Every structure is written in structure tokens, then in C-alpha cells.
Amino acid sequence: MWSRRKQRLTIGCIVTCHPTEGERYYLKLLLMNVRGPKSYEDLRTMDGTCYTTFREAAEKRGLLHSDNNLIACMSEAVSYQMPYSLRRLFATLLVYCNPGNPKDLWKKYENSMSEDFKSISNVTKNYIQQLVLNHINEVLLSMGRNINEFKDIFGNVNSSKTTNEAKEIYFERNIIVSEEDILLQSKLNVHQKRAYDIILERVYSNKSGAFFIDGLGGTGKTFLYRALLAAIRTKGCIALATASSGVAASILPGGRTAHSRFKIPIDIDENFTCNISKQSSLATLIRDSKLIVWDEVSMAKKYTIEALDTLLKDLMNTKTLFGGKVVIFGGDFRQTLSVVRNGKKEDFISQSLLYSHIWNHLEKLCLSENMRAKNDPAFCAYLMRIGNGEEKTNNCNKIEIPNNFVIPFTHEIESLNLLFNVTYPDFHTFYSNPSFITSRIILTTKNDFVDEINGMLIRRFPDDATVYTAIDKTLEPNDQCQFEDFLHTLHPANLSPYKLTLKKNCPVILLRNLNPTEGLCNGTRLICHDFKSHVISATISSGDFKTKHVFIPKIPLLASQDEKLPVPFKRTQFPIRLCFAMTINKAQGQTLDFVGIYLREPVFSHGQLYVALSLAKCLDNVKILIRPPTAEDTNDHCTYNVVYDEIIRKAFSQYL
Numbered sequence: 001m002w003s004r005r006k007q008r009l010t011i012g013c014i015v016t017c018h019p020t021e022g023e024r025y026y027l028k029l030l031l032m033n034v035r036g037p038k039s040y041e042d043l044r045t046m047d048g049t050c051y052t053t054f055r056e057a058a059e060k061r062g063l064l065h066s067d068n069n070l071i072a073c074m075s076e077a078v079s080y081q082m083p084y085s086l087r088r089l090f091a092t093l094l095v096y097c098n099p100g101n102p103k104d105l106w107k108k109y110e111n112s113m114s115e116d117f118k119s120i121s122n123v124t125k126n127y128i129q130q131l132v133l134n135h136i137n138e139v140l141l142s143m144g145r146n147i148n149e150f151k152d153i154f155g156n157v158n159s160s161k162t163t164n165e166a167k168e169i170y171f172e173r174n175i176i177v178s179e180e181d182i183l184l185q186s187k188l189n190v191h192q193k194r195a196y197d198i199i200l201e202r203v204y205s206n207k208s209g210a211f212f213i214d215g216l217g218g219t220g221k222t223f224l225y226r227a228l229l230a231a232i233r234t235k236g237c238i239a240l241a242t243a244s245s246g247v248a249a250s251i252l253p254g255g256r257t258a259h260s261r262f263k264i265p266i267d268i269d270e271n272f273t274c275n276i277s278k279q280s281s282l283a284t285l286i287r288d289s290k291l292i293v294w295d296e297v298s299m300a301k302k303y304t305i306e307a308l309d310t311l312l313k314d315l316m317n318t319k320t321l322f323g324g325k326v327v328i329f330g331g332d333f334r335q336t337l338s339v340v341r342n343g344k345k346e347d348f349i350s351q352s353l354l355y356s357h358i359w360n361h362l363e364k365l366c367l368s369e370n371m372r373a374k375n376d377p378a379f380c381a382y383l384m385r386i387g388n389g390e391e392k393t394n395n396c397n398k399i400e401i402p403n404n405f406v407i408p409f410t411h412e413i414e415s416l417n418l419l420f421n422v423t424y425p426d427f428h429t430f431y432s433n434p435s436f437i438t439s440r441i442i443l444t445t446k447n448d449f450v451d452e453i454n455g456m457l458i459r460r461f462p463d464d465a466t467v468y469t470a471i472d473k474t475l476e477p478n479d480q481c482q483f484e485d486f487l488h489t490l491h492p493a494n495l496s497p498y499k500l501t502l503k504k505n506c507p508v509i510l511l512r513n514l515n516p517t518e519g520l521c522n523g524t525r526l527i528c529h530d531f532k533s534h535v536i537s538a539t540i541s542s543g544d545f546k547t548k549h550v551f552i553p554k555i556p557l558l559a560s561q562d563e564k565l566p567v568p569f570k571r572t573q574f575p576i577r578l579c580f581a582m583t584i585n586k587a588q589g590q591t592l593d594f595v596g597i598y599l600r601e602p603v604f605s606h607g608q609l610y611v612a613l614s615l616a617k618c619l620d621n622v623k624i625l626i627r628p629p630t631a632e633d634t635n636d637h638c639t640y641n642v643v644y645d646e647i648i649r650k651a652f653s654q655y656l
């Protein structure tokens, strides 16, 4: 049935325009992005300057790709007078943004990048330049590149002592072990201590050992790894710390995602063969390592772990499991499993490490005392029942959530406001306190809901908003004109939004491994402090590099192949997303002061409810808002708890 189109306050549709149409195309770009212009002059005006052409104005607004954007990015960063961060930014631009004229960029900013070294007395200009180049090289090395790959810019550079060392080894050997981590071994509980002693005995006697640390969320697996990593690293040996997800990796000292550390492709299948050359420095690093830790292994596909086994056997030239190395896997199979896009339950189960030939060969070490929630035994028991799928269900197969957890559902917005108020109380008082903001989170099931909640919370957050518009380009240039507007509507999970709205002190999460050895990994959380058109000034708010200052530039981002986008494209944007809210799967592994859970739809896969609840330390620090199935059921506090029996039985058969 047809109904008459409603008349709204819309001026009209803007027709598609091809970039070859010149000013008409740039006019369209400006019309799409400038709010409330009253004249063409308004459209051409940016920061008080009226530009003669629409092209210039679009470029100044960062709506076009150009080296001028990189120049603007560096110029803006110079104004903060932080030469150390500026050199890191410069190296990041070289690696990620492929400048058309990098030599000009270098010449223009060499002076600003040298400012801190100029205060050293009695040194020549050449010496200062060498210091600057050494630091840029260090940053490049940490990103897997080398200054001598950029001969066009710098000519032949005499590498410093450090740069002659194999780069990966240099960074691993130089991980600083904190005092706090050195002291952890004295605080281990009985089960942790037993595991610690068994593992170190293997390491020091050069015997092999493939372990699985089996413990509920919160039983102190990460605590144990930290103690082990510290023990080995303080002896000058290499211990590689990895995890299946970026967030979990960012919690470990020197942590990297297992995918990036072992060069395992994300879209792996059983036919994967290792592609690390035996002669490479990475191969030397892995061969020299005394211990390999892989956390949150329940979230990894079994092929990735089998790939590590093949890699280690190959590098160590032996058929012994994991090349005879001491390898620790940790995880809790009550927690979420690896995501199989559009997969069915059977796919999730069959991809698990539990169904790999390796599982039966792992020595199991059990941690059983819940340290996260040890002051709340009733909460621990409740968590255990949820995790094992033992909580009583009603005739609809749902579990009843106790009243004291629940935010009553009245009206969607009203109830969400309540959830926001308990999770982030007193926004206006605490908004400038990074540890307050990052120790709280709202968890939900899907990315779309996450985006919606982040949008609502950033509107409530004090201060003025800065909105950054991305540049979307189809990989096939001829498709650009047809699909440009459509691309702006896409929100793939691992890309920044087309319109990124930020405010001073808001929390964001990094979406790329910009510079893992300096703490900028996929999953690192940051607090934004200041916004310029082409650069964001921020500090790291999680992990070892907490409080470190960084500049974040816009970089070109590609969506993962897993997304199966209708039109492949590249989005140039700051590689960050807001993180007041996160999906349950992404947040796994943290310990938080307060967790708000929003079940707009019930959880849909194994372990999600358990993970969401187990991130809190006690019953008082978690609240759930459940949207009832119908408007009449507002008193219904029931929801589904998805637990795959096949996983629980296989993982815990020895205890059942």
C-alpha cells in the first residue's frame, strides 16, 4: 500500500557527483559536511579564513586526501612542543600514510623534532640530527620497519648500536619489569604458587612443557603470568606475552596479540602454513624465548594454536609438541569462544581448542580461588552456576536474574538513563578523572547497540563536541562516484565511524596496532585531551604505558575480509572508537570497578552472560537492564543464558 510522502524541513536531495567534475564535486562534499551554511562564502570559510575555491576549503577541512593534511597534522602537533611525541608521530605518518613528498615533510619539521636535543651543551648540529634519526629509527623498528628503507628522505643513515641488534629481540629484551611485578610472586596463593613452581622448574631445567592454566574468570591467571614473565625477564631472558584479543594483550606487560606476534592471519583455516622465515630476526626471537604465554585461549580458533605448534616445530627443527618450548595457554571455557561469522553452534564448538588434537596433550594446572570476587562468596557461587549452565531455568528456558542486580525496565530511555547513572555516576564531577572513566563500562551484545550507547553517552559528557568526518574511497576507483554516499553509512566493526564525535577527556579504544612496543596496540584504551583538525593529543589509560602521551593521526583503514562488505573500501579516519560501552566479547579479560549490562536482546552465544557478570568484583558492582520481550512484561527479569554443554563437558570432564 502506498502512503503519501511526508513533507519535512528538507531542502532537497544532493545528486551524485564525480571527482572529475572539479568544483561541483567539492561543493557537494562541503554541502554534505558543513552544518548550517548560509552562503557559498560560508561553505568556503574555515577557521575564519575564506578560501577562493571549494577544493581548498574541502582540503582545509580534511575532506580530501593530500600531503597538505600530513603537513597540517605535523604543524598542529608542533604547537604542543613535545618533540619526543612528534618524532613518533612522524614515523607513524611515514609507515601508515605513505606521504607523496616525505622529504619535504622531514625538512619542514626536522627543527621542531630536534628541540629537546638542542638543550644538550657542546654538541654539533650533525650530532643532534643523528640523535633525532636514531629515535625515529627506533620507532620505525618497533613498527617492523627500518630507517634505511627511507633512503630518499634521509640518505644513508649510520645505524646506532641499538639498531644493529635484531630489532624484535632488542625490544623484547628491553621490556622494563616493574617493581610491582617483581613482588607478585610473594603474593601468589597456594594454587598459583604450585603452577608457578612447576612452570619455572621446566624453564630452568630446559625441559619442554605445554600447559593449560585452567581457572574461572578472576582466579588470578593474569596475575600468575605477570609473576612468571617478571621472573624470567629479570634474569635477562625472553618471555613472549600474547593473548587472543587486543584488550587482553594490553593488560600483559609487553603483551601483543598472538596474531601479530606470530604473524598468523585472522582468516586462518586448516591449510595454513607458517610464513616466518627461519633466518628472520623474529624467528631468532621465538627460538630464544624461554617462555611463551597465550592468554584468553578459549577465544582463539584451534587452527591458530595448531599453527603455533607447526611454527615452533619448524623453527626448532623437532617433532616435539610446540618445538619443545615451555608454552602456557590460559583461559576459561565458560567464557566466550572464537566468533565464527554467521556460524552455527556446531561451528563455534568445532573451532575450539578443546576439539583440537593438541588439547589432550596439554598439562592442566588448575586455579580455583576467585581472587577478583573473593570478598563475595555468594557472587562467586552464582557466577559458577551461570558459567556452568547450572542456574535453574523456567519453562521458557530462561534464568531469573535476582532483583538486586536488575535495573527495572519502565521506558527504554528512562531505564537506560538509570543504567548510565549507576555506571557513570556524577559524570560532571568525575569526567576529568581517567581512572574513574576507564574502570567502568557498559557491556552489550552487538556493535550496533555499542555505537548507540556511546552516542548517547558522549552527548551527556560535559564540554563541546568535536566531530571528525572520514574520507571513504572505494578500492576500485571507478566505483567511487556510485558508492561514495553509501560507504558513509557502513559501520564495519574494526573501522572508525564515518563521523567520529569526541569530547575532552572521553575514553576511546585504539583499533590498530600503531606501535605495539610503545603501548599503542589494537585494544589499547586512551583518554583524549585535545583536538586539532588533523591530530588528537591523548594519553594511554590502560596497561604498562598508562599515562604516556601520544599523538594520534588519521590513517587509512581497511575493513577485515571477514566483514564481507558489498563494496571494498578504505576509510581515512583517526583509528579510534569511543569506549563508554563495548561488546561483551571485546571486553573479556579486564577487572572493572563497575559493570552495567544492557541486554537489549538476550545474549546469543556461549559464555556471554558469564563474562559480562564476571568482570565485576562483587554483586554490588554490577547492574543489568533487560529489555522485556513485550511492553507488558516489564516485571520480567528473566533472560537466556547460553552455555554449550559440549564445551563444559569436554573442558571440565575431570571435575564433573
Ligand SMILES: Nc1ncnc2c1ncn2[C@@H]1O[C@H](COP(=O)(O)OP(=O)(O)OP(=O)(O)O)[C@@H](O)[C@H]1O
Binding pocket: 187, 188, 189, 192, 215, 216, 217, 218, 219, 220, 221, 222, 223, 224, 331, 332, 371, 372, 588, 589, 590, 591, 614
Ligand atoms: N594472589 C593474589 N593476590 C592478590 N590479588 C590477586 C591475586 N591473584 C589475583 N588477584 C587479583 O584478582 C583480580 C583478578 O585476577 P586476574 O585478572 O589475574 O584473573 P583472571 O583469571 O586472569 O581473570 P579473567 O579470566 O577474567 O581474565 C585482579 O584484580 C588481581 O590483581
